[in-house]
Amino acid sequence: MDSVDAAGLGIGDQYPPRIMGVLNVSEESPYDPSVYDDPGEAARYVDEQLIDQGADVVDVGLESANKRFEVLTAQQELERLHVAIETLESVSGDAVFSIETRYAAVADEALSQGFDMVNDVCGFADPEMPTVCDEHDAAVVKMASPPDLERPGAIEETDWAECKSEEWVREADYVDMVYEALKQNGLTEKTIVDPAFGGWSEAQTLADDRETFRRLREFRALGKPMLVSINRKNFLGEIADRETDERLPVSLAATSMAVERGAHVIRTHDVAETRDAALIGAAFSEQSTTTRDDVTVSRLDVGSTRELHAHLAERDVDPELAADWVHHAFEIDGLTADERGVLERVAGESGAVWIDLASGRSLLVGSTAAIERVAAGIRDEDGRLSVIEDELERRTR
Secondary structure, eight states: OOOEEETTEEESTTSOOEEEEEEEOOSSOTTOTTBOSSHHHHHHHIIIIIITTTOSEEEEESSOOOTTSOOOOHHHHHHHHHHHHHHHHHOOSOOEEEEEOSOHHHHHHHHHTTOOEEEETTSSOSTTHHHHHHHTTOEEEEEOOOSOTTOTTOGGGSOHHHHTOHHHHHHOOHHHHHHHHHHTTOOOTTEEEEOOOSOSSSSOOHHHHHHHHHTGGGGGGGOSOBEEOOTTOHHHHHHHTOOGGGOHHHHHHHHHHHHHTTOOEEEESOHHHHHHHHHHHHHTSOOOEEEETTEEEEOOOOOSHHHHHHHHHHTTSOGGGHHHHOEEEEEEOSOOHHHHHHHHHHHHHHTOEEEEOGGGOEEEEEEHHHHHHHHHHTTTOOTTHHHHHHHHHHHTO
16 A cells, blocks of 8 residues: 655555545635635634644635536636635644645646645546646545546446446446546556545435445555545435434544545544544554565455455456455354255355354355355255355355
8 A cells, every 4th residue: 555645744554544624715605614715714714623623634625516506617716726825825723735626727826836735526537637746746636537527526427338348337336437437547656546425426326325435445456545525425314314414423433434444534524523533443443554674564455355356456466366365254043954954065065164053053164256156056945045145145245
């Protein structure tokens, strides 16, 4: 896992989780508590509500992400940039300042005027963005997005058949598309990846966000630090049946889980609370990287076949080997003696291990490939064995 130096702020496995607070100088959302168009008021907000509360990074947005508004041109963003620059000059606290923009010209001007990093919600749709960031030696957050400056995050609208292949499209699911979107147009040495949570397109569903969050560790295979923006998002509110202003508890629970699953930066409007939740997640995460005597050992964050598959593919190793290397263990209870006999026979034929335990329970252990062969071997069996087949297939993916 590469680390990123963002103007002296280390971001990566060997650093604590970083908190990105949000300031908007867009005039489209006047009731948003983080929106300011006066540099003095904006600076006070940044000092008191962001930096003093624990923000390591302040992300300044020039326009609303709300799809109801028309996308600003680069020139319109440049006309607003003076408010952001004057705010930065008036802030007394110490933080890394990020400019949220999709345009390389805006990023270039902001970085020239004192900003430290870039948050690109269009994922390098502007082909000059990586070059600009490299020239300024600036860290850049790359959000998963199609290569279109007017459709940030609309991952499903990408012509994946052209980018990948028709066969890939038939097999890919939403999270696969997010992963590939992050790879489109490359990654700089200082890229931080963002899996694009939230309603960026009409096609994106709450189930898509839940599945992306569940499989968050897969994105670590890209070898770059990861940012997640999940603060008060709808996919969390739906689980707890809470409206936006009541979603802080679910956001904090998800923050701890995100850090434990490999997130390095949490973007939030609730800085102090999110900082605490992130520290809890970090405290109970296993250390992934250790360096001693100039030797570094990194444990790949692998808890499923999919995760190992991603790591192998990024290293040009046959990903199908994942099925032989990832092992699973299942405890099964409630079977009759005849049903246990069938499973013991099929397990032995499939290269898995079947162990009878006390009180009628049994243990099934084997590689992904072996367990898949067990599932195939009992596919035509009647009764409760079909339930076991379904569970084995579902849990080895």
